[in-house]
Amino acid sequence: MALVNCPDCGNQVSDRAPTCPKCGRPMQTQDGAYTTTQSTAKSFKALQAIGVTLILFGSLVLWIAGANNGAWAAVLLIAGLGLVTWAKLGSWWQNG
Numbered sequence: 001m002a003l004v005n006c007p008d009c010g011n012q013v014s015d016r017a018p019t020c021p022k023c024g025r026p027m028q029t030q031d032g033a034y035t036t037t038q039s040t041a042k043s044f045k046a047l048q049a050i051g052v053t054l055i056l057f058g059s060l061v062l063w064i065a066g067a068n069n070g071a072w073a074a075v076l077l078i079a080g081l082g083l084v085t086w087a088k089l090g091s092w093w094q095n096g
Contacts, residue, residue: 006020006022006023008020041091044090044091045087048084048088050083051083051085051087054076054080058072058076058077058079058080059077062074
């Protein structure tokens with residue numbers, strides 16, 4: 001394993017690494033081909049984070065308040081599951 005310099009940022013990268021860990025630039029492999037990577041849009045990641053937060057908050061409300069606030073907890077859980085599902089499907093649809 002040898003170290004090579006990244007053409008964009010100058011960071012030393014393993015010659016077997018698909019991308020530079022510092023800047024993310026695809027690196028040339030030993031056979032001369034470039035490796036490409038796909039990234040998920042930040043909007044989908046934000047939706048997933050909000051959805052997971054709603055699920056956790058709804059679970060916490062259900063656990064602490066019990067049956068007294070069960071309807072609110074159910075709404076939070078369903079909204080969270082819907083957001084996570086929407087974000088996963090949107091990410092899949094956009095990035096294939």
